[in-house]
Amino acid sequence: MKVIAIHGAGGPETLVLEEREKPEAPYRHLLIKVHATAVNRADIMQRMGFYPAPAGCVKDVPGLEFVGQIQSLGPGCHLDHRVGDRVMGLMPGGTYQEYLTIDESLVLPIPEQYDFIKAAAIPEAYITAFDALVLQGGMRPGHRVLVSAAASSVGVAAAQLIKAWHGTGIGTTRNAQKLTQLADLYDKAIVCKSTEINGRTLPGFAPGVRSYLETLSGTANGALDLVLELAGGDYIEESLDLMTDRGIIVLVGLLAGRTTQLSINKILSKRISLIGTTLRARSLAEKAGVVRAFEKQVLPLFARGLLDPVVDKVFRLDQAGEAHAYLESNANIGKVVLEV
Amino acid sequence: MKVIAIHGAGGPETLVLEEREKPEAPYRHLLIKVHATAVNRADIMQRMGFYPAPAGCVKDVPGLEFVGQIQSLGPGCHLDHRVGDRVMGLMPGGTYQEYLTIDESLVLPIPEQYDFIKAAAIPEAYITAFDALVLQGGMRPGHRVLVSAAASSVGVAAAQLIKAWHGTGIGTTRNAQKLTQLADLYDKAIVCKSTEINGRTLPGFAPGVRSYLETLSGTANGALDLVLELAGGDYIEESLDLMTDRGIIVLVGLLAGRTTQLSINKILSKRISLIGTTLRARSLAEKAGVVRAFEKQVLPLFARGLLDPVVDKVFRLDQAGEAHAYLESNANIGKVVLEV
Incomplete structure (x- = not known):
């Protein structure tokens, strides 16, 4: 699978497209085919070497959020997920890649009326x-x-x-x-x-x-x-x-x-x-609590048109460096999305 | 009644013993015969002119706490108070005096085993x-x-x-x-x-x-x-x-x-x-809430001996200036009490 890895620490040129092995979903995790991710300030900080990913997380691939589809369920999954479901979520790192695995308690359904690009402006x-x-x-x-x-x-x-x-x-x-x-x-x-x-x-x-x-x-x-x-x-x-x-x-x-x-x-x-406050380093249990509260209190407001994600610009995954440079120029209002 | 008033702003010498008219308890207030009060940093700040009493409070008499006895009940009192009850409490100012009036929802009973001097180390x-x-x-x-x-x-x-x-x-x-x-x-x-x-x-x-x-x-x-x-x-x-x-x-x-x-x-x-956080400027409703929580959660612990008020030194009311100077010398461990 394609991955954007950080080589060294510095400018957008340190982001390099690589080929890596597709992961398998471990116990109570989902394998996600990523359709889009988005660029956050934290990704830029991490690229510059100032904001390392927390323990237990892939170190050299940036990215805190994703939208995609469930490709397979790991052993032990017991929540109401099915292959093909459109889902989105947050990760402590490593979403600039074609596939990822995530604890099944941390994903949210994508509002029906949105395509993947628009939905990519939601999670973070x-x-x-x-x-x-x-x-x-x-x-x-x-x-x-x-x-x-x-x-x-x-x-x-x-x-x-x-x-x-x-x-x-x-x-x-x-x-x-x-x-x-x-x-x-x-x-x-x-x-x-x-x-x-x-x-x-x-x-x-x-x-x-x-x-x-x-x-x-x-x-x-x-x-x-x-x-x-x-x-x-x-x-x-x-x-x-x-x-x-x-x-x-x-x-x-x-x-x-x-x-x-x-x-x-x-x-x-x-x-x-x-x-x-920061979301990144919280425990699984606490993150799952936030995700459930969000699902209950906020997700319905997208369907009612009260919330409307704003996509500023879309780049391809292999343009991650350009997307970083664009966010660093402070020209955006709303989300800079990477289509995978 | 005897009152310690602040004349000007400055050192302990600005505290002057005066004679003033004894107050009457207004609607839903108690008239308290004060047996003791105590010295707080805030009193010293107020004396120096840095920490004025909040609106609606006597301006020129310091003191944030008292122990005493109920002398009379104002009109409309409906809580379980009786003349002669030993009570203590906090005030936004004006406790360096022989009598004061206080909303009936703000007083606490004095633990039975304590005399007034020991109890004076409790409220603030x-x-x-x-x-x-x-x-x-x-x-x-x-x-x-x-x-x-x-x-x-x-x-x-x-x-x-x-x-x-x-x-x-x-x-x-x-x-x-x-x-x-x-x-x-x-x-x-x-x-x-x-x-x-x-x-x-x-x-x-x-x-x-x-x-x-x-x-x-x-x-x-x-x-x-x-x-x-x-x-x-x-x-x-x-x-x-x-x-x-x-x-x-x-x-x-x-x-x-x-x-x-x-x-x-x-x-x-x-x-x-x-x-x-600060107690002094809170609304009556909020203060009453704190007082009721204290009565329920903390007062029983004095009777059980888990809490034991520490009186460092006792001065007479007319020695308020000396008491201030003593607190300012930082020699105390525990409370500096003024016997009224």
């Missing part, structure tokens, strides 16, 4: 956004939610989930060219303008968020219930003044910085929770 | 420690819990609660003279020794905690379930490497710093929750 983006917003962040109807890096695939999924949950979504981006498209997705889209405050350069979204919140309620400080922090770094500090008491910041991404100076006095006095 | 210390460890931090039997500023009255209460919950308690202090007494309270007591790491001075408790944890399990990193952070500042950063996945840091105090540089990548990858 929507499961990450759902887990962070709802399972970690406790999102409820009416919540006011701020999302940084809002044009990312997780940001796009988050915008739709916030709408479906009857909340108010505010998305920020550093790229002014994305504003028009973001404004369709979010109740309010804001372009960050770096601002110096007390000798420190902050991302600069707070003034825009504050004036939007004022239009809602006449008050601005203390109005955000939830922050989906996809950028990290100094974005956290800048959001503190905007939050309501007992507000929650769910930290999912670190592109804007792995460390930051934080006013913990504000965290204390507003009783804020800062919750770090 | 034990309710704060219980709320932070159990209600916010989700403490469970078997948890490994690190407490900074462990010789403070909250730290002493926390040590006893951790033991009663069948957990392992590790307490840190900057004062080597407190080590012996702390070693009686905690499974392990550690004196901080400031350490320079990557050009940054950290409190320096991690090596001691790590070697103790190694004696427990053969492994040290990733072993703490819960941190009761009473110091704040750089203590948070130093504890990150010691924590287990999904570990919780409950931030209650800021004496060691109101801002800090934080490795949020560790918060993300270990899925740590940093939860700020």
